[in-house]
Amino acid sequence: MPLTILLPMVIVGIAGIVLLLHVFGLSRAARLENEASARAAWLREFPDEVPERVIICRSGSAALVQLTAGFGVVWPMGADTTARHLTGARVSRTGGGVAIDLPDYTAPRIHLALDPQETADWSRLIEGST
Amino acid sequence: MSDLLTYPEVTHWAVPFFIAAILAELVWIMVKGRGGRYETRDALTSLIMGAGNVASSILLGFIAYGFFMLLWEMTPLDLGTSIGVVAICFVLDDLRYYWVHRFGHRIRWVWASHVNHHSSQHYNLTTALRQTWTGTFTFMMIVRAPLILLGFHPAMVLFCGGLNLIYQFWIHTEAIGKMPRWFEAVMNTPSHHRVHHGRNPRYLDANYAGVFIIWDKMFGTFVPEQETEKVDFGLVRNLGTFNPIRVAFHEWVGIFRDVLQPGINWRDRLMYAVAPPGWSHDGSRDTSEQIKRKHLASHPEDSGTPGFGDSAR
Numbered sequence: 001m002p003l004t005i006l007l008p009m010v011i012v013g014i015a016g017i018v019l020l021l022h023v024f025g026l027s028r029a030a031r032l033e034n035e036a037s038a039r040a041a042w043l044r045e046f047p048d049e050v051p052e053r054v055i056i057c058r059s060g061s062a063a064l065v066q067l068t069a070g071f072g073v074v075w076p077m078g079a080d081t082t083a084r085h086l087t088g089a090r091v092s093r094t095g096g097g098v099a100i101d102l103p104d105y106t107a108p109r110i111h112l113a114l115d116p117q118e119t120a121d122w123s124r125l126i127e128g129s130t
Numbered sequence: 131m132s133d134l135l136t137y138p139e140v141t142h143w144a145v146p147f148f149i150a151a152i153l154a155e156l157v158w159i160m161v162k163g164r165g166g167r168y169e170t171r172d173a174l175t176s177l178i179m180g181a182g183n184v185a186s187s188i189l190l191g192f193i194a195y196g197f198f199m200l201l202w203e204m205t206p207l208d209l210g211t212s213i214g215v216v217a218i219c220f221v222l223d224d225l226r227y228y229w230v231h232r233f234g235h236r237i238r239w240v241w242a243s244h245v246n247h248h249s250s251q252h253y254n255l256t257t258a259l260r261q262t263w264t265g266t267f268t269f270m271m272i273v274r275a276p277l278i279l280l281g282f283h284p285a286m287v288l289f290c291g292g293l294n295l296i297y298q299f300w301i302h303t304e305a306i307g308k309m310p311r312w313f314e315a316v317m318n319t320p321s322h323h324r325v326h327h328g329r330n331p332r333y334l335d336a337n338y339a340g341v342f343i344i345w346d347k348m349f350g351t352f353v354p355e356q357e358t359e360k361v362d363f364g365l366v367r368n369l370g371t372f373n374p375i376r377v378a379f380h381e382w383v384g385i386f387r388d389v390l391q392p393g394i395n396w397r398d399r400l401m402y403a404v405a406p407p408g409w410s411h412d413g414s415r416d417t418s419e420q421i422k423r424k425h426l427a428s429h430p431e432d433s434g435t436p437g438f439g440d441s442a443r
Binding site for chain 2 (some may be wrong): 001003006010013014016017018020021022024026027044045047048075076077079080082084104105107108110113126
């Protein structure tokens with residue numbers, strides 16, 4: 001197929017599908033409804049490391065997980081979630097919460113939407129653990 | 131036979147069908163409220179990976195084709211271009227696909243290319259298009275060498291490979307449960323391939339087939355989808371980014387970081403590149419065997435069931 005046809009078709013096709021998905025309301029991020037769901041989301045990634053404590057932010061968009069050694073974080077990846085240890089994390093405050101920089105090519109920067117009190121508390125906990 | 135034999139670039143011609151089928155699956159899911167899930171950024175990443183795969187094949191395809199033409203000039207055999215020869219070529223190329231795919235899950239260097247196809251937590255028709263940008267660098271074109279040396283023209287082999295990929299498109303869906311029994315017995319199906327995309331310990335390293343599931347049954351890697359265990363899609367450790375560049379290259383970056391780390395010997399450096407994914411010199415990570423073993427330690431009742439040592443059940 002000539003590139004002059006293939007390229008526009010691919011671009012229009014991708015744009016059309018993405019637009020439709022958004023219009024259908026399929027851009028909503030996952031929410032951690034309660035401690036059990038946050039715990040399950042953590043254990044889905046790290047089944048051998050049972051959390052000692054789970055702190056969910058008020059918006060339900062992230063959870064801080066206290067482990068035997070250090071902390072971990074659970075956050076939405078689109079309609080699903082993923083999780084990481086916070087070893088080597090650097091925290092910076094942003095307008096709407098915190099940004100966590102990790103030495104991890106697959107999760108280099110995690111933005112968490114937190115209220116001002118949570119921003120202060122979570123920053124202190126994460127900084128204290130790394 | 132002429133060296134200038136050409137076949138249609140079937141994967142390119144299939145693009146309109148891919149787009150139409152994705153729209154049909156999406157509408158089906160929205161109308162029926164079942165049959166799979168879609169998410170905007172996940173789908174966008176998958177589609178960009180697909181477009182990148184086409185671009186990469188246009189830019190780098192000459193390397194594999196040049197290699198194949200070199201072999202074609204060397205071989206004294208020429209099986210011609212009859213329909214029967216194309217059919218045999220298709221079946222043998224599917225056997226080739228099985229082994230390349232199996233290597234893709236068992237050799238980290240090849241996994242680095244293939245991993246992106248498994249990096250979505252969704253399983254829909256866009257996932258089928260989440261394809262590698264770096265396949266050329268795995269050197270897996272070598273596995274096609276016997277076909278060329280046997281007398282199958284390189285253009286025919288690539289044509290059959292394209293048809294194989296098109297077949298595999300439709301099996302990336304949750305909208306289809308099971309196909310008729312005879313079909314499930316011989317062909318790769320949505321059910322069989324869902325298993326392949328599972329991150330559940332039971333489903334790791336299973337169902338490598340492209341078109342014919344018989345290869346998995348022959349070589350002991352077949353695991354049927356269990357009604358009692360829903361497939362959890364994605365990677366053992368799911369990505370924390372939708373960035374297509376990171377999706378495409380993350381395992382390569384991981385290999386180079388591991389290989390170049392200080393304080394390990396040369397054998398360990400080599401093993402980080404070629405051992406199964408999850409291998410580590412200090413045992414700090416888990417391979418799929420170790421993940422299965424740990425699962426059985428906490429769920430001994432699963433011992434001997436499909437995916438845990440007895441694929442025949």
